[in-house]
Amino acid sequence: MRVTIIYPCVGRIPGEEYIRSWQMEPLPSAYLSALVPEDMDVRFYDDRMESIPYNEQTDLVLISVETYTAKRAYQIASEYHRRGVRVFMGGYHATLLTDEVLQYADAVVVGEGEESVPVLMADFKANRLKRIYSSSGANGLKTVSPDRRIFSGKRYLDIGLIEVTRGCRSHCEFCSITAFHRGKHSHRRIEMLMKEIDTLKSSKKLFFFVDDNFTADVTFAKEFCRALIPLHIKWVGQASITLALDGEMMSLMRASGCQGVLIGFESLNPQNLKAMNKRFNYTNIKYEEAIQRLNAYTLRLYATFVFGYDYDVIDDFKRTLDFCVQHKIFMAAFNHLTPFPGTPVYEKLEKEGRLLYKKWWLDDRYRYGEVPFKTVIAPDVIKKECVKARKSFYGVPSIAKRMFNRSNCGNLLMFNAYWFINFLLRKEAEQRIDYPLGDLSFKGDLITVRDKERENVLVA
Ligand code: SF4
Structure with missing residues (x-):
């Protein structure tokens, strides 16, 4: 079984290079990778520095969402929805604005992920998914170390x-x-x-x-x-x-x-x-x-x-x-x-x-x-x-x-x-000004989970 972890960029102007100082190792993705069971294959794509191979086989997609990357995250999710792939989201934005994120994700992790992501993974395997996975408030920080192997070969600061x-x-x-x-x-x-x-x-x-x-x-x-x-x-x-x-x-x-x-x-x-x-x-x-x-x-x-x-x-x-x-x-x-x-x-x-x-x-x-x-x-x-x-x-x-x-x-x-x-x-000083949120080359409307359920957006 394959899991694809995506770190979304803030936005993109086609043909222009992404802002270099925004390219630190994305720690949330390394934490997500650490939470994926060992028997699952992990692929990681950093949207800030590489294109996402949407057609590569994957069973599910995990995305950590912040407010500035929300629009881009929904664009990425739309591409996967079109291909019938399940997309799960967590992070600050998903916790603080769960109802919005639920429109674009098959399930949402609310709060810290250390406890909930393994449950989500087990439910995915058993085909008994819920829409929301909440943390009980237990402190996962004490138990998990990030899996930095996913950064190998990528050019970070x-x-x-x-x-x-x-x-x-x-x-x-x-x-x-x-x-x-x-x-x-x-x-x-x-x-x-x-x-x-x-x-x-x-x-x-x-x-x-x-x-x-x-x-x-x-x-x-x-x-x-x-x-x-x-x-x-x-x-x-x-x-x-x-x-x-x-x-x-x-x-x-x-x-x-x-x-x-x-x-x-x-x-x-x-x-x-x-x-x-x-x-x-x-x-x-x-x-x-x-x-x-x-x-x-x-x-x-x-x-x-x-x-x-x-x-x-x-x-x-x-x-x-x-x-x-x-x-x-x-x-x-x-x-x-x-x-x-x-x-x-x-x-x-x-x-x-x-x-x-x-x-x-x-x-x-x-x-x-x-x-x-x-x-x-x-x-x-x-x-x-x-x-x-x-x-x-x-x-x-x-x-x-x-x-x-x-x-x-x-x-x-x-x-x-x-x-x-x-x-x-x-x-x-000026480079970030007027930067778009979301990729300007994205065409069409964002696809919601409901659109996907109607199955009228799936590509063959
Ligand atoms: S709540 Fe804490 S982290 Fe947030 S701005 Fe204030 S001092 Fe900084």
Whole structure:
């Protein structure tokens, strides 16, 4: 029996190359592969870098769906529906918008897949499929390691992705992670992690701990960093600003090889932070002080900002940009607020009648980088100002100015890495803008499971 795992791309413009920085190893697909029984043959296709051989024999297809890839996932499912192949979907979008995904998938895995996917596989073999497979809430993260054999022969960025912990205990209103995990946070066993990192160590120069908030459980994070020290690896991760309050945590991160950390600064305006339920960004520590402390531990900072909250004024774009340049931040992101379905901010905007599309992620008119809701500043102005801030931040004068931070360019190796990364992001400041969701070469309508049941869409 053969299982085909597909990782969908965000979209595609025929004849154009896909955006390189979006091509990291897709960890969800490796987890799916690990959950397929040993007696089943697994094929894996990464839609971002190769074409999908729809006519290759397969018994079923597994797709992990995110909001940005939903339209493309449904296009891929349509191709398989045409061929009478069963398609199963899971992931964030499938959990937060199960009714929608059920239209395009023969069955949907809701929540974490570690418990449900093996049940789905067994039901498929026994021909007793249900429409929804839900997790009981048991923590699968503790039992399964990703099967990276599926990545062999594919050209990914040379970064080892590892999931150390899952979820977050905070409740920022725009965050789909906390909506998916319902504010829960869990971690893997240290021995399991050490084994996984040790196996990859010789082939990866850098590890990315993909956890959304690496320090959500500080006691565990410290224990993990202590265990990492003898491995002599280099890694980057994501944390919240409260990290800067804990000298021991920063010291252990540095000693364990941490090169830099992404922190959601989100806004310089406390009123916005309050609205997004992210008070902890200003109640514990001032941004300036946090940056100083991170610099003291040579933890390079990737600060991310969102625009489109109601207290933003037009000058905030320039103010935020100046702040990042003045404080010589290594990398920064200037993005608009994205209302992901299933999050409190989406529900609020929907209730207030401010959404510009019924479902922006499926609308043919919608393009990446567009602000899909009404706010105080006009949506197209937010879009334009975000691009302007990115271009200016990754412009040569800004890069040159930010270079004079011991954290950013402390030695020749870092000097080279700093310029390389900043130039890469400079190239992409505009590249993603107006990118379509879904493959523009897809013709016809999406095919639903109901269409397939009517059997009037099957190809011979
Ligand atoms: S701290 Fe980060 S991961 Fe946690 S809820 Fe807020 S945005 Fe999401």
